[in-house]
Amino acid sequence: METIKLTIDNRAVEVPRGTTINKAARLLGIEIPVLCYMELKDMNIENKPAGCRICVVEVEGRRNLAPSCATNCEEGMIVRTHTTRVLNARRTVMEFILSDHPKDCLICAKSGNCELQSMAHKLGIREIPGQEIAAMSTYRLDTSPSIIRDLDKCIMCRRCEMMCNEIQTVGALSAVNRGFMAAVAPAFEQNLEHSTCTYCGQCVAVCPTGALTEVDHTPDVLRALADPSKTVIVQTAPAVRAALGEEFGMEPGTLVTGKMVSALRALGFDYVFDTDFAADLTIMEEGTELLDRLNRHLSGDKSARLPILTSCCPGWVNFFEYYFPDLKEVPSTAKSPQQMFGAIAKTYFADKIKVNRKDLVVVSIMPCLAKKYECQREEFSTDNNRDVDFSISTRELAAFIKQANIDLNNLEEDDFDAPLGESTGAGVIFGATGGVIEAAVRTAYELQTGKKLDRLDFTELRGLEGVREATIDFDGLPVRIGIAHGLGNARKLLDDVRSGKSQFHAIEVMACPGGCIGGGGQPLHHGNSEIIKARAAAIYAEDKKKPLRKSHENPFIIKLYEEFLDRPNSEKAHHLLHTHYFERKKKIVVKQ
Amino acid sequence: MSSIKIELRQEDIEKIREICSSFNKDPQELINILHKCQEHFGYLPAEVQEVVSNELDVPVAKIYGVVTFYSFFTMTPKGRHPISICMGTACYVRGAEKVLDEFKKELNLQVGQTTTDGKFSLSSLRCVGACGLAPVVLVGDKTYGRVAPDDVRNILREYE
Ligand code: SF4
Ligand code: SF4
Numbered sequence A: 001m002e003t004i005k006l007t008i009d010n011r012a013v014e015v016p017r018g019t020t021i022n023k024a025a026r027l028l029g030i031e032i033p034v035l036c037y038m039e040l041k042d043m044n045i046e047n048k049p050a051g052c053r054i055c056v057v058e059v060e061g062r063r064n065l066a067p068s069c070a071t072n073c074e075e076g077m078i079v080r081t082h083t084t085r086v087l088n089a090r091r092t093v094m095e096f097i098l099s100d101h102p103k104d105c106l107i108c109a110k111s112g113n114c115e116l117q118s119m120a121h122k123l124g125i126r127e128i129p130g131q132e133i134a135a136m137s138t139y140r141l142d143t144s145p146s147i148i149r150d151l152d153k154c155i156m157c158r159r160c161e162m163m164c165n166e167i168q169t170v171g172a173l174s175a176v177n178r179g180f181m182a183a184v185a186p187a188f189e190q191n192l193e194h195s196t197c198t199y200c201g202q203c204v205a206v207c208p209t210g211a212l213t214e215v216d217h218t219p220d221v222l223r224a225l226a227d228p229s230k231t232v233i234v235q236t237a238p239a240v241r242a243a244l245g246e247e248f249g250m251e252p253g254t255l256v257t258g259k260m261v262s263a264l265r266a267l268g269f270d271y272v273f274d275t276d277f278a279a280d281l282t283i284m285e286e287g288t289e290l291l292d293r294l295n296r297h298l299s300g301d302k303s304a305r306l307p308i309l310t311s312c313c314p315g316w317v318n319f320f321e322y323y324f325p326d327l328k329e330v331p332s333t334a335k336s337p338q339q340m341f342g343a344i345a346k347t348y349f350a351d352k353i354k355v356n357r358k359d360l361v362v363v364s365i366m367p368c369l370a371k372k373y374e375c376q377r378e379e380f381s382t383d384n385n386r387d388v389d390f391s392i393s394t395r396e397l398a399a400f401i402k403q404a405n406i407d408l409n410n411l412e413e414d415d416f417d418a419p420l421g422e423s424t425g426a427g428v429i430f431g432a433t434g435g436v437i438e439a440a441v442r443t444a445y446e447l448q449t450g451k452k453l454d455r456l457d458f459t460e461l462r463g464l465e466g467v468r469e470a471t472i473d474f475d476g477l478p479v480r481i482g483i484a485h486g487l488g489n490a491r492k493l494l495d496d497v498r499s500g501k502s503q504f505h506a507i508e509v510m511a512c513p514g515g516c517i518g519g520g521g522q523p524l525h526h527g528n529s530e531i532i533k534a535r536a537a538a539i540y541a542e543d544k545k546k547p548l549r550k551s552h553e554n555p556f557i558i559k560l561y562e563e564f565l566d567r568p569n570s571e572k573a574h575h576l577l578h579t580h581y582f583e584r585k586k587k588i589v590v591k592q
Numbered sequence B: 001m002s003s004i005k006i007e008l009r010q011e012d013i014e015k016i017r018e019i020c021s022s023f024n025k026d027p028q029e030l031i032n033i034l035h036k037c038q039e040h041f042g043y044l045p046a047e048v049q050e051v052v053s054n055e056l057d058v059p060v061a062k063i064y065g066v067v068t069f070y071s072f073f074t075m076t077p078k079g080r081h082p083i084s085i086c087m088g089t090a091c092y093v094r095g096a097e098k099v100l101d102e103f104k105k106e107l108n109l110q111v112g113q114t115t116t117d118g119k120f121s122l123s124s125l126r127c128v129g130a131c132g133l134a135p136v137v138l139v140g141d142k143t144y145g146r147v148a149p150d151d152v153r154n155i156l157r158e159y160e
């Protein structure tokens, strides 16, 4: 590899050609501040629009300061990173950015977690000159079911655009206009709700400021908890327990399942349940559907389409409704665990505790912003009463716990309530990419072959590779499995399905890189995949600890079928636990 | 769950497809394709951008981004009598802005807009090279020189 020698702050360094000044400085332990720049190492993504100019440095022999995040090292370069000229320039740049930025940090959702705020602090900005000269530019607030866009707080770093286009290939957002009217927006500056946005929340996860945030449902939850006429129950998704601790200063990968249950009890929920229970239920329904299709296919039934696609990720469901509506018969019809939980809670459980569904409030804690939208979909309501009333993210839960002055770190561990809190290890691993299909394999194998599995860890299905494949031997029948996480990766597998090239029997898709553990509602990981890996390890560790690790062995699942649902894919199960999809592709209507 | 309805005549769609094909549907040629479309339609309404998006497999948000970035693209149809006011230095110094303001007031329009009856549209131009006549106003092909705010009403009256 060709290398280059240069001097940074009087210290010599040798780097491969193509290295930026910023990275070279980092090798020397010199940190040059960045704002618009972002690197997602393991996804091979670098966002360097060189827009903000916070990272400028002095390069000997050049008249202008150079943005270090986007300027490559050259042989013999002499760079100075923190001269008075540089410090002055950074300050001016920051003052300029702040002069067109609202000052409502006090009530901003990102306050305390905002990269602009910490940069202003770091650079010691105490006043913002020039405000009397020009009025701030304003842009209308756009509220969708999941995401709020407050573009007055946008600094045009274009990270969101990169996530939406490069990683997710959704293309809902693009930089539009120029000058003070510049914004990142959907086509024709429509509201997000009218774009092809899937609500995956990956743009929110990388936005450095309060320009993109989730719709906060904590106040609704608080109101329900305070209302004595309501019974309020909560379900927590598998990925939440593996990340919540980070918001309380714990190491990434610390499992806080028991403490989280205690915290939810302390917040006043009447029953603390687990989405993992519904994940087990999902496996029963989806696994049965898989085997049904597979066996019909093997016996020559042409109407049995393969591969079957998982359907538990609402971001992914939105994606195929927009981009692959012609394939809408291919995914499993099983609802997501969140919605299965809601459907069972508002029927079976409501009857059990003799509460009218209107007085039963179901709250979900999700790593996900798409779930906010999902629970508002019309088909998931009965008589205008939602199956899941409110969905709040891991981040919102953390804020809620802090608000109630609950010290998560020092809470005793507690257990989920019965009956909807009982789950197996198979339900837990739903949180990581590959987990749903691994859980499905554990159950489908035993149902298909009638034999006991001699191993439960299908490591060939795990990992963070964007697209993975594996063949699992079902006692002589090779079952070919594909896995994709991140919608751009999903698109690759779907293109093959569309063109008939796909050889898979089953494909798992998760919209978020890493699966739900990297969800749009999780504590911000700032692109550090070590954090994702630690969360995945925590999920698999919890699975290992569980006495039962196969969904069909969950005694409460067995009881639920006996008492209520009859058997997987029964008529009742279909009615309550399955759904259908819509074509949302834009049609070109011809005017006569 | 709204799906956007696009209303274009079949021949319009064919025309856009033809333009895209003549550039091998190459996304790199987006700007040239949009130029050709604007030449044909006079402007680039959302519907046209949607079809180009489908043809090139480029998100329509990106196309809209390009259309709004370059000032030579417009999404509003020009009026039957497009009015352009020169904002070159000479015209500006001799009061073109006041003339423009008068047009805005009379027509109740902003630059880049078209009256609801489709009659007039308003735009500003860089120097048209008729500095001797500054300030200069163009209405369609006709040139008006040394225009003062007081003349605006009379000019408009010519097109009644
Ligand atoms: S939520 Fe996902 S699909 Fe929607 S704009 Fe953000 S990145 Fe794009
Ligand atoms: S919305 Fe956020 S992520 Fe997107 S450009 Fe603005 S500041 Fe950057």
Ligand code: SF4
Pocket: A199, A200, A312, A313, A314, A315, A316, A367, A368, A369, A370, A371, A510, A511, A512, A515, A516, A517, A518, A519, A520, A521
């Ligand atoms: S991967 Fe998980 S967190 Fe992300 S959109 Fe899908 S369900 Fe939500």
Ligand code: FES
Pocket: A033, A034, A035, A036, A037, A049, A050, A051, A052, A053, A054, A055, A056, A067, A068, A069, A070
């Ligand atoms: S961080 Fe380098 S220009 Fe913004």
